[in-house]
Amino acid sequence: MDKQNKKKYGFDTLTIHGAPDHPYRAVNPPIFMTSTFSFDSLEHADEVFSFDRSDYVYTRGNNPTLRLLEEKIAVLEEGVAAVAFSSGMAAVSSVLLSLLKPGDEVVAHRTVYGSSYNVLAQILPRYQIKCRFLDLTEIESLREAMYDNTKVIYFETPANPNLEIIDIARVSEVAGKWGATVVVDNTFATPYFQKPLIHGAHVVVHSATKYISGHGDVLGGLAVSRDQEYIHRLKFGYMCELGGVMSPFNGWLLLRGLKTLGLRMRQHEANARRVAGFLLAHPKVETVLYPGLPGFPGYETAKKQMTGFGGMVSFEVKGGLEPSKKLVNSLQLIKIAVSMGDA
Ligand SMILES: Cc1ncc(COP(=O)(O)O)c(C=O)c1O
Structure with missing residues (x-):
């Protein structure tokens, strides 16, 4: 699909048609379950290794099924390129490592997913990268907290689990003045409800395990940007070298899940509104x-930055912990489990 057509079609159409045609005129993408690709000659190999040709070498760097997924998510997020990872955490950790070095600082919102918190609060400091957790809903506190060595601002919006909303455009404006990079975890909203790149974020990350899969049968992560050169560096300098590569089979499952993303998100939101009203x-x-x-x-x-409010609801029970435990242990249909975005 050429650039002009991408603009012409709506989100639901792009989830199905927003990537190049498949080999052999296959209507659905083949799964390229191969670790390795061959070359015609050493000269051909040389051209591919030098990035003069976009042929394939080895699935830890590139694979046709994964390339399709990357192209599709880039279209849906209104980015230019993307990298697929083995999990959301592989995407989060690789993106952070790619943007930071010893002596740099990250500012993160005070509420982030547990493993992302551990990367920021425990792993990065071991490499002399400091993280400060702030309330990014208070833009003034961010302005006061910026230093020359603040290189990354990291947050989820809506945040997991309390659904706090961060103003992406205002944070990006502050970041821009200090030359910092804004990284947004868009797992809860999905590109159906929110496209952080159009509000000024530099990188979007996803746990594709959640809504993008939609069926609870796959782990995956994605990172998207409008900066082609950055995505190239992230892919070949970090994903490929650290090894957090997605399986082509998982890529195929995610391509299948994406086709119904809009349909599912509309229903998740309708359900969430009813649940929230009931509670x-x-x-x-x-x-x-x-x-x-x-x-x-x-x-x-x-309302300003999302086209819908998403499918996640959380609530507090009167009386605190004990009645809350009693409620959870009394659930009958709803399973006690982590994760989200499943059917
Ligand atoms: C907001 C958010 N980001 C990242 C992750 C990590 O994703 P994964 O479990 O695919 O590694 C999760 C997982 O629950 C999440 O909720």
Whole structure:
């Protein structure tokens, strides 16, 4: 699909048609389950290794199924290029490592997914990279916290698990003044509801394990940017060298999941609105956290930068921990499990 057509078609159409045609005129993409690709000659190999030709070498660097997935997610996020990873955490950690060196600082929102927190708070400091956790819903606190060595601003919006909303455009404006790179984890919103790159973020990361898969049967991660040169560096300098490569089979499952992303997200949101409304009216519920509720602190910002409020709802039970445990242990249909975005 050429550039002009990408602009012409809507999101749902692009989830199906927004990548090049497949070999042998296959309507659905083949799974290239091969570790290695061959060359015609040493000269051909040389051209490929020098990036003069975009043929394939080895699946840890490139694979046709993964390339399709990367092209499709780049279109959907309105980026220019993407890298697929073995998991969301492989994407998060590789992106952070690619942007930071000893002596640099990261500013992160105070609420982030547990393993991302551990990378920021425990692993990076071992390499003399300091992380400061701030409330990024308060843009003034960010302005005061920027230093010359603040190289990355990292956050999720909506954040896991309390769904706090960060203003991507305002954070990007502050970051721009200091030459810092904004990295947004867009797992909760998906590109269906939010495209951080159009609001000024430099890199978007995903746990594709969640809504992009949509079926709870695959682990995967993605990173997308409008900076082609950065994506090249991320792919060949980090993903390929650190080895967090996605299996082509997982890439194929994610390409399949993406085809129904819009359909699923519309239904997830409709469900979430009903659940939030039910909980709000419940006498044993203390607070309901859902960005689509007009009383929610991030509501106005969510309305500005999202086209919908997503499928995640969290809530607090009156009476604190003990009644909350009792509620969870009494669930019948709902399973007690981590993760999200499954059917
Ligand atoms: C917001 C967010 N980012 C990243 C991750 C990590 O993704 P993965 O489990 O695919 O490594 C998760 C996982 O729950 C998540 O919720």
